[in-house]
Amino acid sequence: MTGTASSPSRxxxxxxxxxxxxxxxxxxxxxxxxxxxxTTLEKIASWGYEGVEIATENLADWDPDRARQTLDSLGLRGVVGGVFGPGRELTCAAPGVIEETQGYVRGAIDLAARVGAPLVIGPMYTSVGRTWRMSPDERRTAITTLRESYRPLVDHAASRSVRLAIEPLNRYETSLLTTAEQVMDAIDPLPREVIGVNLDSYHMNIEEGDLGAAFDVVGDRLLHMQVCGNDRGAPGDDHIDWPAVRSGLERVGYRGMLGFESFTADNASIATAASIWRSFAPSQDDLARRALENLQRWRRPWNLG
Incomplete structure (x- = not known):
């Protein structure tokens, strides 16, 4: 990553x-x-990673107490990733489906609290890949229902000292929330100390007309930043305007994690869901190490003045 902003004043x-x-x-x-x-936590810590996003497809997939012990022993930070597969809907669905999905998010919040993670992140609104046309009135109704679905989840998160970071996706993965502005509109009436935004450079590259402006829209409600190349490869080996990303993060005083997110083509279900049709490195280990190497060169102390 070249062309970064000038160094802050000492x-x-x-x-x-x-x-x-x-x-x-x-x-x-x-x-x-x-x-x-x-096994993964031990491996990434040995390479120099400082944190992990634990993608949680099912609430019983991993033991939060054991995970907390491992994270603490390795000095790693963690966030819990909410995974919205088929059938997980917080709006534009039957009441029973919404209630069941709220139960999943409550469970993810509880996992985060037990593992010592400050955030649950992800596209917490409708299932990934669900797209449909909406009139302006239909969109307003969908957002109103979404806000009502969030309210008890916000209360639950506050009671567990956990925050929710809502991620906009690209147009091929959702038709509801695709930009920073749309997410901010959806969460605007809700408590800013509990619910905010999770931006992802991959989706931003498709949907945001101006990367820097997207950070200004979100401001201090940016709780989590995911980074990867425009092709889902290593950040810095691509055409994304990383200086604009860096400047935006500095401008809003971001203090959270830089989370590298990509996917494996070796798993049929995830490859299809994320449209991963080829490998980005000789191995997934090589991909993760390359991303870490690039990000370590790119980062430096942030000027929050």
């Missing part, structure tokens, strides 16, 4: 440590299991 006392770099378990596994999670 006299600025608000410079903080470099942002921690994490990686999503989807790079290797779908779904994650208790054993593969611990």
């Amino acid at each position: 006299t600025d006392e608000r410079i903080v440590e470099a942002l921690p770099i994490g990686v999503n378990t989807f790079v290797w596994h779908s779904p994650i299991t208790d054993e593969t999670l611990h």
Whole structure:
């Protein structure tokens, strides 16, 4: 990653440590299991990763107490990734489906609290890949229902000292929330101390007309940042305007994780869901190490002045 912004002033006392770099378990596994999670945590820590996004397809896939012990022993930070597969809907669905999905999100919040993670992240609104046309009135109704679905989840998250970070996806994966502006509109009436935004460079590259402006729209409600190349490969080996991403993060005073998210083509279900038709490196380990190498060169202390 070249062309980064100029170095901050050494006299600025608000410079903080470099942002921690994490990686999503989807790079290797779908779904994650208790054993593969611990093997993965040990591996990424040995390479120099400082955090992990635990993609949680099913609430019983991994033991949060054991995971917390491993994270603590390795000095890793963690966030829980909400996975919205078929049938998980918080709007535009039957009441029973919405209630069941709320139960899943509550469970993810409880996992986060037990593992010591501050966030549940992801596209928490409708199932990934579900798209349909909406009139302006239908969209307003969908967003109203979504807000009502969020309210008890926000209360539950607040009671567990966990925050929710809602991720906009690209137009091929959803027709509901595809931009920073749309997510901000959906969550605007809800408590800013509990619910915010999870941006992802892959989706931003498709949907945002101006990467920098998207950060300005979100501001301090940006709770999590996922980074990968425009092709889902390693960030920095692609055409995304990384200086604009960096400047945007600095401008809004972002203090969270940089989470590298990609997927494996070796798993049929996840390859189809994420449209991963080819490998981005000789192995998934090589891909994760390349992403880490690029991100370590790119980051430096952030100027929050």
